[in-house]
Amino acid sequence: MKKRTMFFRMITASLMRRRSRMVVALLSIAIGATILSGLVSIYYDVPRQMGAEFRNYGANVIFTASGAEFDVNDVNDGKDVFDSDDVVGVTPFRYENVRINEKPIVAAGTDPEGIKKTSPYWRITGEWLSSDGELLVGANVADTFRLKEGDFIDVYYTPEGSQSADENGERAVVEDNIKSFTVAGILDTGGKEEDYVYMTLADIEELTQADKGRVDVAELSISLSADELADVVDKINTAVPKVHASLVKRVTASEATVLTKLQALVLLVTIVVLALTMICVATTMTAVVAERRKEIGLRKAIGASDMSILKEFMGESMLLGFFGGILGSVLGFVFAQQVSINVFSSSISFRPLLLPVTVLISMAVTGLSSLMPIRSATDVDPALVLKGE
Amino acid sequence: MSLLELKNVYKIYGDLHALDDVNLKVEKGEWVSIMGPSGSGKSTMMNIIGCMDKPSKGEVLLDGVDISKQSKKNLTAIRRDKIGLIFQQFHLVNYLTAVENVMLAQYYHSIPDEKEALEALERVGLADRAKHLPSQLSGGEQQRVCVARALINYPEIILADEPTGNLDEANEEIVVDLFNKLHSDGTTLIVVTHDPEVAEVAQRKIVLRSGKITKVEENKNFTGKIRFDD
């Protein structure tokens, strides 16, 4: 039989037959490794996950026409500069002055699907704008005209030029465009949107019968950090000549501030928790090894050199560290996944690098924490250990 | 040349002379027992002979090498090569089977060989218990495993510290029989014991008192068997 075979036979015997003790040690290492891999996963995922939450604040990039006009296609060109995974939503807006009950109102034509993404904070009483022929009415407008959901209302639009008087000073017959709408819902935002009415782009084109595809402004909600956004915005401004992209400073700057703090928080918490857990693992390993002083004494008495004892016990600890690390990586991933699903309702990606790192760290911690008690046990005369206590 | 020779050996702890000018020669193949009350210096002597401790003064020659002058590391090597230890408390590794405990000694000595280890167990009559853990063995069986472990590397000297201290009479007899067998194979035996019956069996009985050898008795009618007085 080779020496190495006996070496492994001894280690496995120690691990298998001293089951309860080894389970205690393994458990503690696994806890350490779980916390390590779990928290590190969370730490790396926080900016992404939290970033998504920050999209609640709505648009962080605005497209306007760099020249006189731009249209939906230009918006799409600009949008395509972003990685499609980062784009949370795009909403084009076209504003027109219309009249309801002879009172001037600003009407906005937009994409109802996009607006849910770029302005998730809008509160609607009733239904979202969903199809042509429907109107979303700002709360102030609704108050003024005593509108409620389900009401019918006519919207008047005066085509450009028709209001100018003719040469005789008489007003031309006003050929207003009229379109009937159903009020889908009332909009409450606490901002100036409450003074507007919203309809689909198709409706506003039908109402104005002009400038097909024209857009005044587009709001984009992009899941990128402020610095990354600034880069892409510069790129758009050079690559798509018709579009002028700008950052919504209020959203981007504030997000950067808060997100940095949050990540720093998780980092510090991770460090503190890790440090304490590692010390916990170390004390447990110390206790586990210290318990075996007698055995170490015996091995010395029957002729083991310090080196070979060190090798065996370290081998055992490392093996424990190895399995504890693997177990912990798996549990940690499960934990991080659970956190992510519970907190952010999205899953996290598995980081393959984390497995070897966790295993290595847990091996290092168990190894180092066993080293001390092994050393102190081998330093003692075997006679004392065997006789004493 | 004697296998083991202690020349004017002292071991002093503070004011206490655990060993006080001890001189002793043990020849190859001899069976010596050391007796004495607690605190007489038996254990100290045993530790020094077993290379687990060094004398404060004097020379201890084992196979012509002065072990009192050796480094710790060399002592370990000498212990490994030349000495087989048997303990009162057996000191088996509790998670290793009987045969593995024997192999442990081989492992540190040279190369583990399961067959040889099994043969050693057979010699102590435990071939059928080879795969048992210490907790599954009786005290006597454990001590026999300990004997097997001690003899596996063919040591020059087998050093037994109260080998029967934890055993009943039947097991005591078995262990003494084993010693007798080892003796007839030519192994040098040094047995430290409290038990007069066990001490009487040896060829020579040495009595220690307050660190001094006070009495040396040759056993004229040596049989290698326990002589029951009653």
Next chain:
Amino acid sequence: MFLRMIRGTLFRQWKKMIMIAFTIALGASLASAMLSVMLDVGDKVNQELKTYGANITVVPKAASVIGDLYEIEGGDDSSAYLKEDDLGKIKTIFWAFNIVDFAPFTNVEAELPDGSEIDIVGSWYSHHMELPTGEQLDAGMESLRSWWELKEGSWINEQRASENDNGAMIGVTLAKRLNKGVGDTIHIKGKAKEMDLKVVGIFDAGGEEDSKLFTYLHNAQALSALEGKINSIEVSAITTPDNELAELATKNGPSSLTVSQYEKWYCTAYASSICWQIQEAIPDCVASPVRQVADSEGAILEKTQLLMILITILSLIGAALGICNLVTATVMERSQEIGLMKAIGAHNSSVSLLVLTEIFITAIIGGVAGFFAGFGFAQIIGHSVFGSAIEFRVMVVPIVAVLVVVVTLIGCIPAIRMLLGLRPTEVLHGK
């Protein structure tokens, strides 16, 4: 004798006991640090979220209904304005303490010498207030518009207003249009008055404010003879995220709530209840939450708190298992001693009592030390992340105490069961 034995273990086995105490201290410090941070993280993050600016706007009642729709000109209708004198009342409401910042706005239009129009906004920048409560507060745009990037010059300094009360800040767009820089003077003709304003700063707000001129409240008021009148107030308040009760109050109005619901709603810092209280304090106003800020704050706060709770739970479990483990390992180590005690006739109950008492004395020492250490850790986290101390919560003490006791007890159970199962002979024979 019992005490003597305990003293014996504690002093003679001090190395092992120190190890147990140390582990328990670690566990307890972890628990108390995480709990303290967790309980305070809501407030801290809430403070941070104030960088998004005001989450409540207050406008005159008339304006909120008619708004820009009728383009009412200033001065015609006094009900379309709030009174500057009423501003202080905001800090007298029930949740006054939660109002961290606010600023009044008076918007007027004026003409430049070349005849083009310019939007003038009068406001506070770092307005120092001494409240009747003795509290001091610096309120205004400087913190409400934390995202403004100063391109040139500085913020309007209200502390030195007397030296320089014609200061103005202009947005980058306006600066380009007027071709003015810091130190230049702009002549402005309002409806009631003409004045020269001196540019002290140029800012980039990344929005429509870039084309406006900001000056002292009294300057804007004087331009249109609106002395003492303001258009709107922006309020930044620390709020509790909305729950069902708040939704109910928002939807059907507070009057629809039952008395107990109303009390609960009124005494919770929901955006809606703070708005309600502002409306009670300031006559003829409508206060409404800015959904963009208020809702997002709620979402982010909730997520952060949940995240911290889960991390805390993980670390509590970790701490608990760590302590359990070590207690088990250490008690088991003493099997020999306990076998001896049983051999000389100790009852199971007295052996258990002895072990438990020892462990608990150790646990208490470790727990107390750990608690303070943990609070220290929490402060490190608080200061390095949020730049402010983590508040001491009484709640943490019982939680940590119960945790330590329960965990230590659980850690003792397997060990004690093993000790009770020991047969003294076996132990003493040195197996």
